[in-house]
Amino acid sequence: MKLRKVTAASATVLALALSATACGSDSGKESGSGDGGDKITIGIKYDQPGLGLKTPDGFTGFDVDVATYVAKELGYAEDDIEFKETKSADRETALARGDVDFIAATYSITDERKQKVDFAGPYLLAHQDLLIRADDNVSKGDDLNGKKLCSVTGSTSAQNVKAKFAPDAQLQQVGTYSECLNGLQSGAVDALTTDDSILAGYASQEQYKGKFKLAGLKLSNENYGIGVKKGDKEMVDKINAALEKMVQDKSWDKAVKDNFGPANYKNEPAPKIGNIVK
Known part of the structure; x- marks a missing residue:
């Protein structure tokens, strides 16, 4: 079999083509884009029944339901959601490193935390x-x-x-x-x-x-918010829009009843976006 000699010019074109292909082959999630990338990673608790609990059959809880609704509004199918355990002490670090795209994990909005992360919501007043x-x-x-x-x-x-x-x-x-x-x-x-x-x-x-x-x-008063990497205003705005829709279409009420109903939990009405109760 006779092989054709590759000229210097041809080699250059081939190298550029391969480089372009490599740059476009990253199939990982588009962190913070909220535009329906391949995957979205969401920080939750794994050990809080009614809020964020990992079970043999998957994940359950109010925070899980809120996070799933928001992710779908951002353009992600349920199968494209990856839940990652995010313990209280690790939340700010996980966002800063880009380990997660957002966090819904009984994350109370405080002035101290707002120095390190941005918050959408609140979505629950506890x-x-x-x-x-x-x-x-x-x-x-x-x-x-x-x-x-x-x-x-x-x-x-x-x-x-x-x-x-x-x-x-x-x-x-x-x-x-x-x-x-x-x-x-x-x-x-x-x-x-x-x-x-x-x-x-x-x-x-x-x-x-x-x-x-x-x-x-x-x-x-504990104002639960969705934590987002500091400075990602676009993501905050998109999540806020999703939370508002969740309240309007009554999905929020259903999530409260499904997860807290047996305890006769007298929940507060869904809070207004940006309304932090001191």
Whole structure:
């Protein structure tokens, strides 16, 4: 077989063609573009029933439903969504590195966080509250004085109760909220505290239905937003438009009922975009 000699000019053309092909062959997600690239990566929690929970069958929760709706409005099919576990301490870093395109993970909007990331939303107004046994009653924070209050180690929620409402509460800190729930069920503790949305999610689990209820004290305001890489105003605007549509077409109401209904969660109405309740 006779091979044709490649001239210098031909080699140059071939090299340029190969270079152009290589540049155009990146099939990865177009981070921050929101224009229906191949994939979109979304940060969520994996361990919060009712909000963001990884199960053998996939992912469930209100944050998951919100994130999925937003992604579809950005042009991504459900199969093109990649959920990535994003723990609280890692959220700002994950956005800055481009590990995720946005984060929907009980991410309260605060002035401190806004220095590092941008937020769309808020899409839910939650409150710090107490989870108590179904046959108990707590009408105000100081009812916890002398009672056993449970939360996870390092939680600011329990410290907030002791500092502002019940200085004589007996604080017990454990590794997981599930441990608190077991203690609440057995009578070892009298109340569990964190955001009411998180509490409602746990109380809605099949094994806990009818056993617990929210006290409804509204001890703080938590404006959940969708975190976006700092400076990506285009993405923020697109997500805000998607959130507004989710409220208008009642998908937001359905997501609340589907994920929190069994706990009789008295949720706030869907917040207006940009309306941060202090």
